[in-house]
Amino acid sequence: MTLDAETVLQLGALGALVVVGPVVVLTRAPRAQVIAFTCYGLLFGLACLAFQAPDVALAQFVVGAVALPILVLLTLARMRRHQEEADATRARLKKERQG
Amino acid sequence: MSDDRDELDPGARGRTILFFIGGVPLIGLLAAAMVQLPRSGAGHSLYGDLLVGAAVRERHVTDVVTAINFDYRGFDTLGEELILFASVMGVLLILRKSDEQPACDDREDERQTRRAPPTSEAVRALGLGMIGVTLTFGLYIITHGQLTPGGGFQGGVIVATAWVLLYLAGDARAYERATPKPVVEAFEAVGALAYALLGFAGLLAGLSFLANLLPLGPIATAHSGGTIALLSVATGREVAGGFVLLVTSFVEEALAERAGSS
Amino acid sequence: MTLWFVPYLVAAWLFGWGLYGIVSSRNLVHLVLCLALLQTATYVLLMGIGWRAGGVAPVLVGTHPGQSVVDPIVQALMLTDIVVEATVMALLLAMAVQLYERLGTVDPACMRVLRG
Numbered sequence: 001m002t003l004d005a006e007t008v009l010q011l012g013a014l015g016a017l018v019v020v021g022p023v024v025v026l027t028r029a030p031r032a033q034v035i036a037f038t039c040y041g042l043l044f045g046l047a048c049l050a051f052q053a054p055d056v057a058l059a060q061f062v063v064g065a066v067a068l069p070i071l072v073l074l075t076l077a078r079m080r081r082h083q084e085e086a087d088a089t090r091a092r093l094k095k096e097r098q099g
Numbered sequence: 100m101s102d103d104r105d106e107l108d109p110g111a112r113g114r115t116i117l118f119f120i121g122g123v124p125l126i127g128l129l130a131a132a133m134v135q136l137p138r139s140g141a142g143h144s145l146y147g148d149l150l151v152g153a154a155v156r157e158r159h160v161t162d163v164v165t166a167i168n169f170d171y172r173g174f175d176t177l178g179e180e181l182i183l184f185a186s187v188m189g190v191l192l193i194l195r196k197s198d199e200q201p202a203c204d205d206r207e208d209e210r211q212t213r214r215a216p217p218t219s220e221a222v223r224a225l226g227l228g229m230i231g232v233t234l235t236f237g238l239y240i241i242t243h244g245q246l247t248p249g250g251g252f253q254g255g256v257i258v259a260t261a262w263v264l265l266y267l268a269g270d271a272r273a274y275e276r277a278t279p280k281p282v283v284e285a286f287e288a289v290g291a292l293a294y295a296l297l298g299f300a301g302l303l304a305g306l307s308f309l310a311n312l313l314p315l316g317p318i319a320t321a322h323s324g325g326t327i328a329l330l331s332v333a334t335g336r337e338v339a340g341g342f343v344l345l346v347t348s349f350v351e352e353a354l355a356e357r358a359g360s361s
Numbered sequence: 362m363t364l365w366f367v368p369y370l371v372a373a374w375l376f377g378w379g380l381y382g383i384v385s386s387r388n389l390v391h392l393v394l395c396l397a398l399l400q401t402a403t404y405v406l407l408m409g410i411g412w413r414a415g416g417v418a419p420v421l422v423g424t425h426p427g428q429s430v431v432d433p434i435v436q437a438l439m440l441t442d443i444v445v446e447a448t449v450m451a452l453l454l455a456m457a458v459q460l461y462e463r464l465g466t467v468d469p470a471c472m473r474v475l476r477g
Contacts, residue, residue, distance in 0.1 A: 011364070014371045017405070021375045024398050025382035030390045037394050044401055051408045052418040052431045054248035055164040058240070059440040062256040063447045067342060068397065070263060071447070074349035075390060075454045079461050086465070111385075111470055118384040122377065129373045138365040142413025147432035155421055163419035163430075167437040179441045186448040193455040248420060252444040319422075338444060345451045349458075 006050070013047035034072050041065040159315045159323040165244040169251070169330040173309040176330075177294060180337055184291050187341040191284075194348045218269025226268025233261035241335035245324040251331040255338025262343050266350060278347055287340025293333040297326055368409025375402035389457035389467040393450055400446055404439050411435035 003011075020040045027033040041064020048057035137143045150171060151163050160166040168176050237257030244250030266274040301310035313325035322328060379399025386392040411432035417424060419433035461467050 007364070011367065014367060014405070017401075018371055018374055021398060021401075022378050025378045025395055028388070028391060030388055030394075033391055033394055037397070040398065040401075044404070047405075048408065051412050052416060053408060053411075053436045053439070054418050054420065055162070055250070055253070056404070056408075056436050056439045056443065058248055058253045059256075059443040062253055062260065063443050066260050067256050068447050068450060071345060071349065071451050071454060072390060072394065074346065075458055078349060078458055079390075079467070082462050111387075115385055118381060122380075126373070126377075129376075133366065133369045133373070136369060137410060139368050139409040139412050140365050140414040142411075142416060142429070142432060144411070144413075144432040144434065147411070147434045148430075150433060151419060151421070151430045161421045163421065163433040164436045164440065167433055168441060172434075172437065176441060179445050183445045183448045186445075186452045189452045190448075190455040193452075193459050246422070248418075250440075252441055256444060256447075341448060345448065348455075349451075 009050045010047075013043065013050045016043045017047060030072070030076055034069050034076075037072075038065050038069045041068070155318065158311065158325070158327065159318045160245045160327060161319065162245055162248060162250075164248075165250045165327065165331065166324070169244075169327045169334070170309075170311050170324070173298070173330060176334070177298065177309070180291055180294055180334060183337065183341055184287075187287070187344050190345055191348055194351070196351060223268050223270070226264050227270075230261050230264045230268075233264060234258060237261060237335075237339070241331055242321055242328065244331045245327050246319055246321075251334025251336075252338055254331075255335040256342055258335065258339040259342030259346070262339075263346050266346070271350075274350075278343055280344070280347060283340050283343050283347065287337050287344060290333050290336025290338075290340060294330060294337070297330055297333065368405055368412070372402045372406040372409065375399070375405060387468045387470060389460065389469060390454065392469070393453045393457065396453070397446070397450055400442075404443070407435040407439055 017040070020036065020043055024033060024036045024040050027036045041060060044064055045057045045060040048054075048060055150167060154160050154163045154166040158166050158170060160170075237254045237260070239254075240249035240257055241251055241254030244254065262274075262278065265277060298309040301308055301312055304310070304312045306312055309326075309330075311325040311327065313322075313329070315325050316322040376399060379395050379402060382395030382398065383392055386395060411434070413429055413431045416429045416431040419430050419436065421430070424430070457467055460472065464472055466472065
């Protein structure tokens with residue numbers, strides 16, 4: 001069985017998705033998972049290019065590698081800010097009770 | 100760590116077991132469905148072939164995907180746009196700032212200690228310098244969707260990215276000044292409205308909803324596709340406005356804090 | 362290609378992992394990204410269906426009539442969905458933020474108010 005260059009490219013792109021997909025799921029720390037998901041988005045865009053879908057690749061690059069990671073990082077930042085505020089309030093209440 | 104958490108929630112292990120029990124029949128169903136699918140690479144698509152043949156001849160458009168999105172199946176795109184509009188509205192509703200302020204307001208000292216370190220000059224210069232390039236690229240993608248890969252959806256996200264660069268470059272106050280929320284909301288809504296109105300324009304002209312009623316320009320020019328370019332711009336407006344609103348509503352709290360503390 | 366089933370297998374593989382991630386997730390933000398991964402499985406499926414051996418992208422610049430072209434319809438479906446999906450993900454993330462600010466946790470197993 002002979003494989004032409006295009007088939008090799010497609011199989012390589014799909015193979016990368018097969019490997020990186022589980023990595024995204026198994027990376028449980030959200031901040032690290034965002035990095036994994038960004039890599040996955042870029043690889044998915046490459047797979048779209050290999051399957052002759054440049055329009056989809058463009059959408060995947062801007063959404064999967066830029067827009068969605070930014071939104072998730074902003075979510076995490078907002079959660080951390082809330083956590084810090086709550087911690088500070090708790091610490092102050094404790095201090096007041098002791099003092 | 101995971102062990103004592105499992106004790107906290109005894110259902111977790113059960114859920115996983117249930118997932119694997121349900122997974123086996125699922126694999127069988129997927130395999131059965133896969134055998135029935137058309138073979139990948141055969142390309143059995145009568146409708147697709149028809150549109151590929153018709154796009155250049157009937158619409159003077161070289162990117163068939165854009166012709167489908169904004170002309171042949173423009174009605175579906177209207178539905179997609181409304182999903183986008185509704186989602187953005189949902190985020191704005193959920194994350195809207197509550198008016199109730201905490202009773203104690205002497206948290207100024209805590210804010211001082213945990214203020215973010217200033218952005219480095221290199222990141223700031225690079226980010227601000229990239230804004231113009233990104234914006235131009237996004238506008239190009241929106242307006243040339245009918246000729247080359249691209250269109251309102253991708254270009255809209257790129258334009259929004261240019262806006263977000265302003266925030267990422269560390270200039271939160273400039274970002275706040277550049278994006279007054281009511282203006283962005285109106286910008287987005289006008290995009291959605293323009294798409295629907297272009298659809299009704301077809302009805303007023305005695306044609307069908309979203310009919311391509313403008314004269315077609317010569318092939319490979321910006322106005323070659325008639326209404327396709329206008330619909331693409333309307334979509335680009337809505338998508339760009341929508342994403343800027345999303346980012347703004349996620350960072351709003353930080354903006355208010357920085358403005359208050361400096 | 363003689364390996365016609367490969368894209369479908371990859372789609373099923375990614376679907377399974379996404380589903381496993383959602384079921385086993387202990388963090389709502391993690392869960393949202395697993396859902397995004399699951400959604401890409403459908404894109405792989407559509408890409409596999411629309412692919413035509415030897416076909417070029419449906420951008421008809423410099424192609425001669427009779428050139429075999431991949432199916433543009435699935436691409437139109439995918440590209441609108443990718444962008445719209447991102448806003449739906451933002452909606453889910455906003456809900457996660459709300460839950461965190463009210464309940465102080467993003468672990469669905471610890472959200473007793475959500476228990477039936």
